[in-house]
Amino acid sequence: FSPKDRMLVRATPDHAAFPVSRHTTWKRDDIISNPKLEILLDGPEEAGPGLVWDEDLGHAHMINHFEYDVDTLDGEYRRDLVKGTPTGEPIHIPNQYYPGDDPK
Known part of the structure; x- marks a missing residue:
């Protein structure tokens, strides 16, 4: 099934911009190689994944800053x-x- 089937991101547009501010990186290949993790929202190479579902823990890891105001x-x-x-x-x-x- 596709990430868009998850209720959490069902109404999310196909293209959206989210602020990214971090000094660490979640490597896309590490996430993809783990069958218990699923990338729900992905970004360009320099930004990386933004939202990852963790099947074992039953929750999402919000990596980028969706909660940030514009400034x-x-x-x-x-x-x-x-x-x-x-x-x-x-x-x-x-x-x-x-x-x-x-x-x-």
């Missing part, structure tokens, strides 16, 4: 520019978030 990622980006990261890694502009990738 939440902007606030996090600006906070992180001031605060920095614990490892000192650079803070990158959120991809495809600002018009022309310009946060000004």
Whole structure:
């Protein structure tokens, strides 16, 4: 059966944009190779899966930020520019978030 058969995503459009903000990755191949996991909402390669059903636990893992308001990622980006990261890694502009990738 297809992911669209799941009640959780039945009314979801075929194409939707969700903010992605993370420093870790769920690897698509790892999910696909596990028969107990099912990708319900998938994104482009750089974003990866957004919602994964876990048959053993009987719940969904929401990986991307469906709950974010339109300006939440902007606030996090600006906070992180001031605060920095614990490892000192650079803070990158959120991809495809600002018009022309310009946060000004």
